[in-house]
Amino acid sequence: MGSRILFLSIPASGHVFPTISIVDELVKRRNEVHYTAVGQHAETIAETGATVISYDSVDPVSVVTSDDSGRAPLAFLQENIAMLGAIESHFGENPPDLIAYDGVAAQAGRVLAKKWDRPAVQLSPVFASNEHYSFVEKMMEAAGPVDTANPAMAGFGRLLGELLASNGLEVSIPEFMQATENLNIVFVPREFQPMGETFDERFVFVGPCLGERAFLGEWEPPQDDRPLVLVSLGTVNNRDASFFGRCVEAFGDLPWRVVISVGGGIDPATLGPLPDNVEVHRFIPHLKVLEHASAAVIHGGMGTLMETLHFGCPTVVVPPFPDVIPNADRVAELKLGIALRPDDLTPERLRAALLEVVEDRTVLERLAEMRAHTRAAGGAVRAADEIEAYLGRIG
Incomplete structure (x- = not known):
């Protein structure tokens, strides 16, 4: 029997779709996969043989598409908190062997990894970031000046601080948010990644993870x-x-x-x-x-x-x-x-x-x-290989 692996993602197709073929591959290899999902995404993930962890979504994507985009960080944090409650109830005293989280589900993924003392993998359906290139900074440049007076910005910092404290994590918010996992799977080829040559061995560029998507x-x-x-x-x-x-x-x-x-x-x-x-x-x-x-x-x-x-x-x-x-x-x-x-x-x-x-x-x-x-990047098969190899190195 393989390992028990938890996948976390927000309910957005662009974030879920690249992971479906990876989950399918891991399940075929006799791993036990659990995945937080709602709505139509839950049905699709269940078809792979993974166990779906349902929760009450706050529908954060609707905030991103509204005029008040400054609420997006707070809305995604609220989504992470909604996931956390359902996940901890689901696993109880028997946590999984590894946590694979989407970048927008990082708060939940990192809290659980610290709390359970489990290894984590970050999954990136967008460009990866390091000290030489920041996708968030490029996105903010395109968006224009941030409205720091937006109450949602202060609400984000306050709520995240409370989340870290309530889970016993003695870490600053910048340190928590800027952490880099020992394995980061990026769904673009290295040649397409800006400053791709500057990313070290912790970053694996597997390219698109495609599937039939019937x-x-x-x-x-x-x-x-x-x-x-x-x-x-x-x-x-x-x-x-x-x-x-x-x-x-x-x-x-x-x-x-x-x-x-x-x-x-x-x-x-x-x-x-x-x-x-x-x-x-x-x-x-x-x-x-x-x-x-x-x-x-x-x-x-x-x-x-x-x-x-x-x-x-x-x-x-x-x-x-x-x-x-x-x-x-x-x-x-x-x-x-x-x-x-x-x-x-x-x-x-x-x-x-x-x-x-x-x-x-x-x-x-x-x-x-x-x-x-x-x-040539490897897609879902290489992603599954890297996850299993990582588990083997730390097991």
Whole structure:
């Protein structure tokens, strides 16, 4: 029999999806996996054979997408606290052998690791950070000055201090928040990570951890040889009907097949009558579409971006929020596609960018190189190998 492993993540697809294939791999290897999850994510995780730990979520993602983004740290901390109660009740006096936590579930993961004296692994679906590169700083630069007067900021510090004290952790808040685990699994290839060469052996860059994801439904490729473009704003910030409308206007009269995935943010009917070459879906298996795609127009979320790199797909990135601007900047820096700011987003500019990116030989050459790095990174199998090896070294 293998080890008992606890996974912690927030209820956001971009954070949960990369872990599903890792959990599936660990379960197949006869490890006993427990995972905090709610809603549809709980159903998906249960299908891997893992034990789901349910809890009362505060739905922190809804805060991130609101105008009051300054509440986000407090909301995520409240989510961590909600997880903690359910986890401790679930395990009682028999804690797991290892804790694998998403970066946004770090408070719960680190508290439990200290309290139970168990090793921990940090899982990162975004860029890793060290003394040479900080994803949070880059995101804050994109967001603009922080409103330090927001009561939520003071509330965060007060609540985290209370959490540490109540669990007997004698550590300062900065030291707690800036801790680095001895194993950090990052879901990007090292070659895509900014300052990737500066990260030491504690960081393992496994690239995208892809899987079948049958829960996204089916899709049949068109029976013609027209080039195909995938359009998506991801699974969270996808309520901008005007963006999808501009894409229809930009690509509707091109000799292309246009596949639009709107998620749960809008009703596809709001896009009105569509040209014959445009199809709109709420959810669609991106991997199946990208296998046939000539290009993609995306918001720059790391999950979707890694999928495009896996297929070497030329990409136009339109980052609507600060958390994805560092990703778009990296695409432009490495010449893997074209990055547009939303305020530059006319149908004409979209069309020009699409036609440019698929003809740019430098982009195509760089994509071929990055596709090779992405596929060689190891994905879910390597992530599972690293977790088991880590347990073996400390066991």
